[in-house]
Amino acid sequence: MSVVFQDERKIKQGEVIAKLRRMQGIKQEALGKMCPSNFSQQKISEIESQIVIEEPTLEELAIALGVTVEFIKNFNDDNAIYNIQHNHDFKDHAVAHQNHQPIFNETSKLTSLLEKLVKDDTVKTQAILDLTKVVADLAEEVKKLRDN
Structure with missing residues (x-):
């Protein structure tokens, strides 16, 4: 039973x-x-x-x-x-709703952005060094002209 x-x-x-x-x-x-x-x-x-x-x-x-x-x-x-x-059937013009949130590999994007920032920083640092050298050379030229 x-x-x-x-x-x-x-x-x-x-x-x-x-x-x-x-x-x-x-x-x-x-x-x-x-x-x-x-x-x-x-x-x-x-x-x-x-x-x-x-x-x-x-x-x-x-x-x-x-x-x-x-x-x-x-x-x-x-x-x-x-x-x-x-x-679930979406006939008769029923509304289909999907919470679409794709997953991306953000690590590669962050790495490439970081590399770009480092490259830009290196270029700017080199430009500052070059300008500093030019200013030093100009200061030396001015000093020579004053001495003469």
Whole structure:
């Protein structure tokens, strides 16, 4: 005989909406604009604080977030990550948001800039030395002319 245990925890739908929105890198204002009702940022904030969200509103938010209403009602973190990574669909002109931050090898850039600075510094130092020699030569010439 097998026993099936039901998850007794109460799922707070507003928190689920907030978590899904953050996981996708969407701001409250952008999520509101993605919904047909064009919710304000304040309205999304209010919705995210609710335990149970009205069904029509929940449907709009689910579509905007690329998940089903059932997914929100039965939310768990593992399902959320899988669904977002594998099943997110951008049909019907839904907004695709990607937090694109490419990684560059900054060490080579810094090294080349440092080499350029050292080269420029060397050139300027040499120019100062040359000018110092010219000034010394001119001072010697002036001294000779005064002595004569």
